[in-house]
Amino acid sequence: MAEIIPLPTKASRRPRQPEPLWREALGDRLRGIRHDRGERLADTAERAGVSPQYLSEIERGLKEPSSEMIAAVAGALEVTLVDLTAAVVDDLRAATTDRPAVGCRAAFALAA
Structure with missing residues (x-):
């Protein structure tokens, strides 16, 4: 038989902050990389082929930049897409550590 997992009651629910969007986390990470390199916005934009x-x-x-734009900016900052993507994922995970992950059992309970 399936295990029944009780859903949280209204009394036990905490108001949750909305999760950050991918584009916000990406932007924060790109800005951080640019600042770490001591670059001006205009210099990075010129190398990436976009306007400041x-x-x-x-x-x-x-x-919400296209994958081509993300690649152009990453290239201008001398960062690989893999490293950039991994860093953004890490940032998103860090921002949502207080949220319980929905595992298989919870997903099945929600589907039932």
Whole structure:
């Protein structure tokens, strides 16, 4: 028989902050890399082939850049896409450590 997992009651629920969006975490990470390198926005944007305004919007999480744009900015910052993606995933995980992961049992309970 299946194990019944009780769902949280209203009394036990804490108000949760919304999870950060991928574009926000990506922008924060890109800005951090650029600052660590001591570069101006205009210099990085020029090497990436984008306008400084567009790069600024990416860094602030206002734009959802295409994979080509992400690759261009990563290349301008001399970072591989794999390293950039892994860093963003780590940032997202760190931001959501207080949230319980939904495992198989919980997913089955929700599906039932």
